[in-house]
Structure formats: structure tokens, C-alpha cells
Amino acid sequence: MLTILFDGVAYGMLLFVLSVGLCVTLGLMNFINLAHGAFAMAGGYLTVVMMNWYGISFYWCLPAAFIVSAVLGVFLERTLYSRLYDKTHLDQVLFSIGLIFVATAAVDYVMGASQQIINLPAHLNGRFEFLGASIGVYRLFVIVICGLLTVALQFVIGRTRFGSRLRASVDDGRVARGLGIDVTFIFALTFAFGSGLAGLGGALGASILSMDPTFPLKYMIYFLIVIAVGGTTTITGPFFASILLGVADVAGKYFVPSIGGFIIYSIMVLVLIFKPEGLFARSTKR
């Protein structure tokens, strides 16, 4: 029982790190970036290449995945995304879906379509018993990293000067500019950070989730569910939504395997009926 809870939390944490970047771009920057999963895939594949081709330690792959995805994010934000900030949401959706297809085809061309498998360091494999629960070492590792990230993220956005500038830029870009805040720079940095987090999530998830070229499409649904359930106005919303979905998904598949795959969709339907603005959303003022 505790094992299930633990697995669910780990899965939820992973979902959170993967989708939090999308919450930032969607909720804070009001930009629909469906290609978010492509950055996660970049991180995942970078890990595969570094570990399997060059034999670099897994621990170096994690920061590398973050940095490379973030740089990729900045590059695309400056060259492509920034042109679409003032376009309609439909344009943004079409554009980012197009990016997914480009990314999928590119990865397929370079790496092939088959699933990539990485071998984690031996000390991250294995399990141990704790209070009657069987704990997978790697899942514990994922929970710790993602937990630290969440705290850091909450702190940066809620407590630092950068965080308040970001919130100001989002709430009213014109006034923020008038106050001397470099909105463009802040958006680029935020976008990069969101992409970097996705890349890190991809690297962490490479051994649990399966890494293949269809990754961005396969997980897009999960990202969107997290955001639909959690709302986009806070960081804590998607966080609790991810945990809820992770636990519900794992527990559903464990206890009622015949309908297990459907549970997260049911939750989303219920949330959309009763709280269409998301489970944890603040009441919007605008």
C-alpha cells in the first residue's frame, strides 16, 4: 500500500518537473507552447547519447540536460517564439504542433525510431524496505531532486526580485516596461528556465518513461491534464495536481487494472465540470 503511494508520488513528481515549464509559459507568459515535450525529449536524448555513446556519468547528464535544453529554448524563443507572442492562441497552437513534428522527424532521422534504453549507475538501482514499504532507490532519488526543485522554484517566483519582476511583466507588460523592467529579457530567461526544467525532467525520466521520437506527442496529453487540473496561475497548483494524478494513476492501475488507464481522464473530466479554472487556481481578477 505504502509502496503504491510512494511510486505514485515519484511518478507525480516527474510529471511535475516535466510540465512545470509549460505552466510558466502558459500561465505566466500566456503563450500556448504544445512543443514543450520536445525540450523534454531533447534532455532525454542528450542523456542517452552522453551515457551510451560516450560513457559519461549519469550525474553529469542531469545538469547538461538542463543547460542544453535551456540554451535550445532561448535560441528558439529569440528566433521563432517571440514572433508569436502577440498572435492568437490558434496560431500558437498550430506553430508549436508543427515544431513537434519537426522535432519528431529530426530525432527519428538521427537516432532512429526505436526506444532508447539507458543503464543507470548500479547504486541507483535496487530497492530497500522502509516502514513496510518497498522503496525503489531511483524513485527516491527522483522525489528528492524534484522536491528540491519545487522549493527552489517557489522561492524564486514568490520571494526574489526576479520573481516579482516576472509577475509584474505578466500582469501588465506595458506598465512593467514603463517602470523600466526589461520584459523581453525576463520572458526569454523564463522561457529558457522552463525548457531547461523540461530537459531535466526528460533526463530523469529517460529510464522510467520510454524515450522514443513520439515522446512529445505521447506526453503532451499528460502535461495538459496537469495544467487543466492544477490551473496555471500558481506553481503549487500544478504541483499538487501532478502528485494527485501520479498517485491516482498508479493506484488505479494497481487496484483496478481493467480500467486503470482511464482514471486520470475521469479526474480531469470531474475537475473540468466542477472547477473549470483548475483545482488550485486563485480566483482570477482579470
Add this chain to the structure above:
Amino acid sequence: MQRRTVVAGLAGSAFAATFAGGIQIAAAQEVVKIGLIATLTGPQAASGRQKVAGARLFMAQHGNKVAGKTIELIVKDDTGVADQTRRIAQELIVNDKVAFLAGFSLTPLALAVAPVITQAKVPAIIMTAGTSVITERSPYFVRVSFTLPQQTVPLAEWAAKNGVKTAVSLVSDYGPGIDTQDAFKQRLEERGGKVVEQIKAPLANPEFAPFLQRAKDLKPDALLLFVPAPTAGSLMRQVVDRDLAGAGIKVIGTGDITDDDQLNSMGDAVIGLITSHFYSAAHDSPLNKKFVAEFKQANPNMRPNFIGVSGYDGMYAMYEALKKTDGKTDGTALVEAMKGMKWESPRGMMSIDPATRDVIQDVYIRKVEKKDGELYNIEFDVVKDVKDPLHK
């Protein structure tokens, strides 16, 4: 004026068509075309590469002249989408006038061409798809690969003989998965065992952990696994991560999950896994040693798997059928020629059942072991001449 142009255009194109047709007929007397429909892009791409490599290797070894005809292999990619397979099959039959179709990496792809080949009377050689029912859907299907129940029933026999009283099955929720779990349950229960629970995971399933945990908590003697080959790697990682072997559960499956092409990348964790299948790259015969060596030489970084060998054997069956009909390409005669055909393949002896046009072959019980620094499925037991148990 407009009308006249249209009429002239029609006449022109009709003339061109007749002319082109005439050339094709003249060429067809010399050339026999084989349309190989493989899945070369998308998640099943690995299967397409194996198939094409196997077929090309056969042609490299045996030349392209049979019964006075030149064999031309036309390879097309259907991207794993049934509509595409059907369209390509039609094009190959109508435009290229192929004598055979071959390939078909997934059951739905094979089923999609059944009406086409029945109407056109063109034999189609199935080189992968493994659901029993396929060969019943058209009298022009001939299978050289395998069926899933054919692999599963010997595994159930083996399990019953080796002290497995209770088992849980975990399969992907689609045709071949259901075939596998049902065939296993039926045979194990006939032999006095019991399948405690049949768990079906969604086909597009990112997280196996809860299903495996459930299987583990049921504490069966054995856990039967079946997922499509490309998913097997990540499933096996999870199996090892859950330490099912440590809980005293024998993990068994059909050979799809220890696919020779991917086995090495799964890591040492899979050592000891017991599977049943008709082909292992480690099969001990001179013919197979030659096959593996030349396959690797022609395709660096690849090791032949069950799909590669099926591509190879499919070419053999077509060559022999043409020899028997003396190069005539009448579809019905070619199918007749293949019925009852028996030969030695790199996998061992195999034949085509004259009644069902399905493959009859030996099924081996194997264990994953490390040999010369690589992981192989080492055969240690065999069930001879297994027919598909679901055909009537």
C-alpha cells in the same frame, strides 16, 4: 474548345497507358517482381530494417536468377499505418504487376491487404505479424514467421513441467497480447496449473510499475509477459527494478521481449529470463552460424532477430515456389507450390502446413545468458513441429 482539349488529353493518356502497358508486359516475361512492404519509419522501424536486411541477404547469397527469371525486390515503407499498407499493396499489384507481396509488420497491416490479394490472386508472404487469424482471412496468405499461440503453448507446457502452479499474465491490451494470455491460460490450466489473474496494460502505456507491483503482491510462481518488441526494453528495466526474481517469481515470456536486436541494450539485468521462441541468433547449426556472420557483415551494428530470419525464409519460399512453377507467376499455382514445402532454415526445420498455409516449426525454450561479452538467448529445450493451436 475546352471540351476538345479534354478529349484529346484523354486519348493521349489512353495511348500512353497502352504503350506503357505494352512495355511492362514485355519486361514481365524476364523479370519477376516481389513487393516487400516493410515498416521503415515510426516505432516499428526496427522490424522493417530486419526484414529488408534478411531478404537482401538471401538474394545476395542465392543470386537474383530463378527459373530463368530475374527477381526484382521492390521495398516500400508503410510507416506502420494500415491504410498505407493497403494503398501500397494496390499500387504494387496494379502498377508494378508484382508476383508476390511480402512483409507486414503488424496484424492490422496484414488484415488490411486481405481483400486486395484475394481479389487480385497475388500471394502475400507474412514475415512478422503473429495473430493466428490472419491466414484464415485470405487463401493467398502464407506465413513464414510465427503465431503467438504457437510460441505460448510450449511455454505453458514447460512451466507446468517445472513446478509452476500459479501464474499471473501481464500483456499489452491488443490482439496478439490477448491471444498470448488466453493460449497460456488454457494450456496451463489443462495441465493442472492456475492463472490467478490476467492483467491487461494499455498499449500506449508509459508506466508499468503499478501493474508489476500488483503481479508481485499476488505472489504467483510465474509471471508471463507480453508487450510489443519495442516496448520490451523499458518493461524489462521495470521488472528488474521491482526485483521480481528476488520475490521468487519466475519471469517468463515469448521471445519477443528478448528480441536479439535489442537484447544487448537491456543490460545484464535480464540474465536468466526464460522465454519461448522459434529463433535465436545463438541457435547451434552451421546454417545459422553462416547466416548470422553474413548478416552482421552486411549490416554492421545489427544482429539478426526473428524478423530478420523470417525475411530470409520468406525469400526462400518464394524462390522455391517459382522453381516449382517453372517461373510462371500465376498466384494460385504459387500458393499451391508453397503448401507443404519443408526446408532447413537458420532457425531449424520448418514447413508450411498445407491445410492452413501457416508455419510449422520447432519452438525452443531459452534462457538469457552472457556469451563472448554479449547477451544471447541460449536454447536448452525444444518442442518439435509445433502447429498453431488456434487453427481448426
